[in-house]
Amino acid sequence: MKKASIGLIALLMLLSGCGNKPTEEGAASPSALSQTEGAATSPAASTPASETPEQASDDGFVFEANGISIPMHAKAAPILDKLGKPQSYFESQACAFPGLNKIYQYSSFDVYAYEKDGVDYIASVILFDDTVTTKEGVTLFNKKSDVIKAYGDKFTNNLNLYVYDQGKSQLRFVIENDQVTSIEYLAKI
Template identity: 90%
Template sequence: MKKASLGLIALLLVLSGCASKPTEEGSTSPSALTQTEGTAASPVGSTPDSGKPEQASSDGYVFEANGIKIPMHAEAAPILKQLGKPQSYFESQACAFPGLNKIYQYSSFDVYAYEKDGVDYIASVILFDDTVATKEGVTLFNKKSDVIKAYGDKFTNNLNLYVYDQGKSQLRFVIENDQVTSIEYLAKI
């Protein structure tokens, strides 16, 4: 179990960026990376063969916070403006594509964005406590049966990672000891 978690953390660090850049206050936010333990992959954005980002799609999974919808591949600026000032911000040079990975940390979730041609797009949302839930009502610390009841049994499972695909997004649950320990919305490449 610990080996799998360490492997996931290592993968996250490799994919999340090559180097960190200080925030406006002059320090990087290590919590932005350490809180993503348990996720299987960094929310690196999608840049299809056309070289343009995928368009936000209502046919994928959409996280909603305080009435603000956050679809994957949507332009980030209008959403971030509605969400207000984050508690912290972190960015790093992306290894998988030109531009920066950007992490906006709010009280109960993080929003990851990728940069393409000077515009930021939503790459991922990671939930961190049970004060926020998926649209179907699943929160951290729910049981595996709650996830299957809400989303069905059409998932892929690798170790403790349960992945549901829909449109241009994925909804990922890490389930350990029959308990949800991580929830991530991810833009599909």
């Protein structure tokens, strides 16, 4: 229920003012679409067309799933091939730049990609349950003190959003009532 609520909020934020179209292959149902969206505005929508995608490197936060590293700004195709077929796929016309926002939903996380010059790059990874963790062992439903113990106290805080910056990425935690309710890896422009 919480995942669907967060997804619905993000879906409204992502699609306000833009049209969208599910793809024919793996077209997502309305319920899958609301679950496919993440807790924050689509990071792909924040990447302007004039920016060149940064080279993926070790100087940012990297999500790891089943031994597969997913750095922000990395070319998406090789990573998506390793991850295998997603449970669902959704795309929409990007509001902020020419191209498409692409969302690949796996069992415990979503991978967002942005399109630049015909190539897809990793824009964000959003975790949805406590079966996946950050490399430092933080998972949904951990306490705020667990996040600070793992990442330190050098974060920015806006309402309940705690943001850690590292290199070309951010790691974002929504913490409500002393409990982590959302974790998102985000490519910085």
